[in-house]
Amino acid sequence: MLNSIALVGGTHGNETSGIQLVRNWRQHGLPQRFSDLNVSLNIANKEALAANVRFLEQDLNRQFTFDALAENNIAKEAMLAKTLNEQLGPKGNSKTDLVIDVHNTTSAMGATLIILETDEFHIQLARYVKHHMPEANILLEDEKPYLEHGYLCTTGKKGVMIEVGAQPQGVLREDVYLLTQTMAEVILDFCMAYNEGSITTDALPPCDVFRLGENVSFPLDEEGYRTAMIHHALQDADFKPLLPGQPVFRTFDGKDIVWESSTETYPHFINEAAYFKLNVAFATADKILL
Amino acid sequence: MLNSIALVGGTHGNETSGIQLVRNWRQHGLPQRFSDLNVSLNIANKEALAANVRFLEQDLNRQFTFDALAENNIAKEAMLAKTLNEQLGPKGNSKTDLVIDVHNTTSAMGATLIILETDEFHIQLARYVKHHMPEANILLEDEKPYLEHGYLCTTGKKGVMIEVGAQPQGVLREDVYLLTQTMAEVILDFCMAYNEGSITTDALPPCDVFRLGENVSFPLDEEGYRTAMIHHALQDADFKPLLPGQPVFRTFDGKDIVWESSTETYPHFINEAAYFKLNVAFATADKILL
Numbered sequence: 001m002l003n004s005i006a007l008v009g010g011t012h013g014n015e016t017s018g019i020q021l022v023r024n025w026r027q028h029g030l031p032q033r034f035s036d037l038n039v040s041l042n043i044a045n046k047e048a049l050a051a052n053v054r055f056l057e058q059d060l061n062r063q064f065t066f067d068a069l070a071e072n073n074i075a076k077e078a079m080l081a082k083t084l085n086e087q088l089g090p091k092g093n094s095k096t097d098l099v100i101d102v103h104n105t106t107s108a109m110g111a112t113l114i115i116l117e118t119d120e121f122h123i124q125l126a127r128y129v130k131h132h133m134p135e136a137n138i139l140l141e142d143e144k145p146y147l148e149h150g151y152l153c154t155t156g157k158k159g160v161m162i163e164v165g166a167q168p169q170g171v172l173r174e175d176v177y178l179l180t181q182t183m184a185e186v187i188l189d190f191c192m193a194y195n196e197g198s199i200t201t202d203a204l205p206p207c208d209v210f211r212l213g214e215n216v217s218f219p220l221d222e223e224g225y226r227t228a229m230i231h232h233a234l235q236d237a238d239f240k241p242l243l244p245g246q247p248v249f250r251t252f253d254g255k256d257i258v259w260e261s262s263t264e265t266y267p268h269f270i271n272e273a274a275y276f277k278l279n280v281a282f283a284t285a286d287k288i289l290l
Numbered sequence: 291m292l293n294s295i296a297l298v299g300g301t302h303g304n305e306t307s308g309i310q311l312v313r314n315w316r317q318h319g320l321p322q323r324f325s326d327l328n329v330s331l332n333i334a335n336k337e338a339l340a341a342n343v344r345f346l347e348q349d350l351n352r353q354f355t356f357d358a359l360a361e362n363n364i365a366k367e368a369m370l371a372k373t374l375n376e377q378l379g380p381k382g383n384s385k386t387d388l389v390i391d392v393h394n395t396t397s398a399m400g401a402t403l404i405i406l407e408t409d410e411f412h413i414q415l416a417r418y419v420k421h422h423m424p425e426a427n428i429l430l431e432d433e434k435p436y437l438e439h440g441y442l443c444t445t446g447k448k449g450v451m452i453e454v455g456a457q458p459q460g461v462l463r464e465d466v467y468l469l470t471q472t473m474a475e476v477i478l479d480f481c482m483a484y485n486e487g488s489i490t491t492d493a494l495p496p497c498d499v500f501r502l503g504e505n506v507s508f509p510l511d512e513e514g515y516r517t518a519m520i521h522h523a524l525q526d527a528d529f530k531p532l533l534p535g536q537p538v539f540r541t542f543d544g545k546d547i548v549w550e551s552s553t554e555t556y557p558h559f560i561n562e563a564a565y566f567k568l569n570v571a572f573a574t575a576d577k578i579l580l
Contacts, residue, residue, distance in 0.1 A: 020519075020542070023515065023542075024542045027542075028542070028543055052566055052567060053343075106458040106461055166458075168396040168456075168458035168459060168563050169458060169459060169460070169563060170396075170459070170563040170564075170566040171396055171561050171562075171563045171566070172516075172519050172520075172561075173519075173520070173525055173561065174519050174520060174521065174522040174525060174540055175522055175525070177519060225313065226462075229310075229462050229463075229464050229467060230462075230463070230464060231464065232464040232465055235463060235464060235465070250464055252310070252313075252314045252317075252318070253318055271461050271462075271463065272461075273458050273459060273460040273461045274460075276342055276460040276461070277342060
């Protein structure tokens with residue numbers, strides 16, 4: 001049973017759609033059909049929100065490993081993580097059955113559900129979301145065990161993220177907001193069905209899931225400056241198959257750099273603003289059937 | 291004669307296309323046909339660029355009024371403005387004949403040339419740009435005299451801005467970059483023709499220009515929170531006619547707010563991230579023939 005659910009916005013202070021969803025549900029209430037669910041509505045990083053920045057000192061959504069939570073780190077977000085871990089967790093022994101953390105991205109990833117595990121619960125959730133919201137993408141980040149992730153959502157017994165784009169930081173777009181709200185509602189619909197015991201894995205068809213591969217960096221010169229930009233053929237093509245030989249970058253002197261792998265991949269987080277300083281151009285993924 | 295031209299990027303540190311254009315022209319040189327022009331390539335706010343923010347303390351692009359330049363303001367950008375005014379200006383008695391300041395916006399404004407005057411030079415420039423780059427928009431901000439603006443470009447005897455979008459802050463998109471480069475080249479082509487005396491106003495057909503009206507704010511509740519977002523019908527519709535009765539906002543409880551003016555307008559800077567804190571939803575404009 002999912003007796004306690006936490007919906008979180010504002011883990012990144014300039015990602016507006018989750019913040020607005022929390023505000024609106026606080027003001028107008030959740031849709032009536034969820035009245036049997038116990039859902040708390042949370043804004044994670046109020047100071048970053050007031051400053052309209054992703055974070056003030058360190059990325060809050062990387063602070064929730066056991067090591068980081070145990071460290072004596074006086075950065076604002078490190079201290080905030082400890083407080084939130086008390087409120088929502090504590091991680092590993094949580095009072096919250098499910099944490100839903102709401103994000104948005106400058107990449108054209110549409111409405112994406114990020115799951116971190118492939119146990120029975122998450123298979124059912126992924127299939128349910130894909131079945132009831134066919135335009136959704138499911139992204140699986142299971143390169144390490146659930147509790148080893150540093151994400152805020154891992155303070156819950158179970159934790160997932162909603163990631164919707166394309167939306168610039170500090171901007172609220174109606175299309176992105178509505179996709180965010182729809183995905184949050186579909187997840188809560190799943191929670192209702194799960195609690196009622198009306199979900200069985202076999203009843204839902206298997207669904208395509210994108211399994212995270214690795215980050216691909218921008219090409220840099222010796223001084224660390226980029227020598228190329230995302231190719232127009234790749235820009236906004238998140239989760240579309242990228243085939244060997246297809247262009248990935250366009251250098252500033254006008255040459256194409258192509259995808260040199262021997263296999264196709266499914267790029268996402270293409271040209272995400274938050275990864276600017278890390279020089280991450282996009283992430284790869286394999287498509288699997290879950 | 292335009293003996294001295296300054297091209298400036300990075301007046302806002304997270305507007306990447308002008309920064310990249312300056313870097314690329316420094317590294318690879320300007321196109322050969324501009325070899326007779328004296329063009330300096332400048333990065334305005336290096337600290338903001340390193341921090342990947344619009345500005346550190348105050349908006350640099352509002353610091354160039356005579357009053358602000360005379361004030362004893364110790365904010366980083368106020369002090370930087372004095373240095374830049376020495377380099378590029380000084381305003382009112384400038385060593386630079388033309389300052390071209392390159393910006394980008396999260397609004398879908400395409401390639402927009404912003405001019406601040408309607409004298410013979412700027413009429414010729416506007417017509418030339420529109421003639422050689424028909425997809426360009428010309429935006430006229432002449433609500434006050436040229437030298438009363440606080441913009442960096444007013445350090446030049448003449449000053450214009452390039453404003454291209456939609457591009458999130460901290461992201462470089464190939465499409466936006468190429469539009470930026472094309473518009474910069476068309477302006478320099480004009481400068482060549484102007485210096486050669488081969489431009490006459492009569493030789494170029496009159497062109498449509500959008501004349502800035504006023505800013506329209508988001509509707510707010512008593513606590514200052516927004517009660518509505520840009521309507522999907524208005525989002526990305528920069529410089530398209532907005533007619534009386536057409537929807538402008540969608541409230542968070544699902545109602546449409548329509549354009550109640552008696553006349554059509556040409557909205558732009560729709561949902562611009564930099565105006566988030568000011569709660570500016572968009573600016574209006576009239577369409578005139580120049």
